[in-house]
Amino acid sequence: MNILLHACCGPCSVYPIAELQKQGHQLTGYFYNPNIHPFREFKKRLASMRLCSAATGVQTEYAAEYGLTEYLRKVVFYEEGRCGICYLMRLEEVARKTKELGLQGFTTTLLYSRYQNHGLIAAIGENMAAKYNVEFLYQDFREGWQWGIDQSIALDLYRQPYCGCIYSEQERYDKKMHKKKPEISG
Numbered sequence: 578m579n580i581l582l583h584a585c586c587g588p589c590s591v592y593p594i595a596e597l598q599k600q601g602h603q604l605t606g607y608f609y610n611p612n613i614h615p616f617r618e619f620k621k622r623l624a625s626m627r628l629c630s631a632a633t634g635v636q637t638e639y640a641a642e643y644g645l646t647e648y649l650r651k652v653v654f655y656e657e658g659r660c661g662i663c664y665l666m667r668l669e670e671v672a673r674k675t676k677e678l679g680l681q682g683f684t685t686t687l688l689y690s691r692y693q694n695h696g697l698i699a700a701i702g703e704n705m706a707a708k709y710n711v712e713f714l715y716q717d718f719r720e721g722w723q724w725g726i727d728q729s730i731a732l733d734l735y736r737q738p739y740c741g742c743i744y745s746e747q748e749r750y751d752k753k754m755h756k757k758k759p760e761i762s763g
């Protein structure tokens with residue numbers, strides 16, 4: 578299948594790229610992540626994805642404009658449910674882009690993360706696939722967790738310490754918050 582792979586960052590992309598190529602899929606990457614805060618963090622993740630693309634040979638499209646204002650407008654007053662809004666915002670654009678590029682389907686490197694809600698991502702992915710008349714490929718990339726970490730270290734990719742948004746940055750560093758802190762996510 579010709580697949581548009583939504584890439585949240587370089588380290589989370591390494592294993593899904595290897596696995597999907599092994600299965601015989603033709604891949605195009607798409608970095609679209611308006612959720613990332615702050616701007617310098619966004620630039621670091623963008624740069625790491627460019628390195629990953631060069632190392633793997635996967636041609637990648639980049640939404641390189643900083644989209645935080647649009648993201649914040651969608652989640653303010655809905656902070657508790659923000660991850661669903663964040664998934665929807667990204668996967669709708671990826672489904673639209675899949676259609677625009679004339680590709681058959683899409684998937685996302687969010688499915689590599691142990692810290693994301695896979696059921697919710699799958700449901701939103703299926704809905705967006707139906708809306709744009711393309712396919713959504715669900716695959717549990719968590720099985721390659723350690724391999725992906727080892728490879729990202731070997732490739733010297735920047736590995737982020739929190740999921741991406743301003744709220745997840747506080748959860749990671751504010752000692753008064755007792756939520757489980759992600760080691761890496763995207």
Ligand code: SF4
Binds near residue numbers: 740743
């Ligand atoms: S925690 Fe991660 S998935 Fe949830 S809203 Fe923030 S950036 Fe998006």
